[in-house]
């Protein structure tokens with residue numbers, strides 16, 4: 001059991017609501033006086049993962065487990081999966097459609113940001129089944 | 142320098158003023174995850190993206206304000222979200238290059 005366990009549904013078709021889960025986590029971490037640098041890293045990494053579920057996977061679920069020394073973020077979707085994870089991780093690689101690009105997405109920087117801002121990141125994915133991204137951010141880097 | 146002072150010096154128009162934050166430097170970009178990965182806390186962010194997702198990025202990257210250059214539109218949903226989340230938003234008719242020049246002159 002973690003000190004604080006949070007669960008969110010991330011709706012798939014709603015760009016305007018994307019970011020609500022990570023925003024809420026940021027708010028809660030602030031409230032309990034978590035290390036500001038860790039809060040920033042958690043929020044950015046989680047927002048990128050959240051928005052990826054909205055854009056690429058038709059939504060999903062987010063689970064966040066907060067402990068004094070670390071925050072664990074789980075992002076679970078049942079979207080198309082990622083065929084080539086190594087390629088997807090490359091800065092600049094994106095399959096985002098034009099309508100999404102016009103909103104400012106599609107730089108192909110989301111996964112690299114998640115890697116950069118988390119301390120540990122694991123992707124489990126199967127084409128046609130979905131993806132689970134697990135990230136850990138330590139309170140002290 | 143405070144954002145209100147910078148805004149006055151550069152002739153920015155406030156679309157939403159929530160909090161008079163410190164400004165330390167500036168970041169320019171329209172690709173959201175690029176900005177998210179690189180903008181620093183208390184930067185003033187110059188962009189043409191006036192949508193709700195830009196507000197989310199401003200909150201998470203903790204910039205001191207968004208400045209929408211070349212009179213780019215802020216949609217009503219984004220304004221609403223900015224009010225809720227306390228994000229400062231300004232507008233200017235200058236292009237991003239001219240705006241950056243004014244900011245440099247004001248800060249230095």
Ligand SMILES: Nc1ncnc2c1ncn2[C@@H]1O[C@H](COP(=O)(O)OP(=O)(O)OP(=O)(O)O)[C@@H](O)[C@H]1O
Pocket residue numbers: 048052053055056057077079080081082088089093094095096104105106107108109110111112131173174175
């Ligand atoms: N949850 C996911 N399900 C399926 N595919 C994904 C998922 N997350 C990422 N991808 C794939 O990996 C690619 C790279 O993702 P990344 O977040 O780095 O860039 P992006 O989302 O395309 O653009 P940006 O994040 O810069 O707005 C995506 O274009 C998509 O093909």
Ligand SMILES: [Mg+2]
Pocket residue numbers: 048051052109110111174
């Ligand atoms: Mg992305």
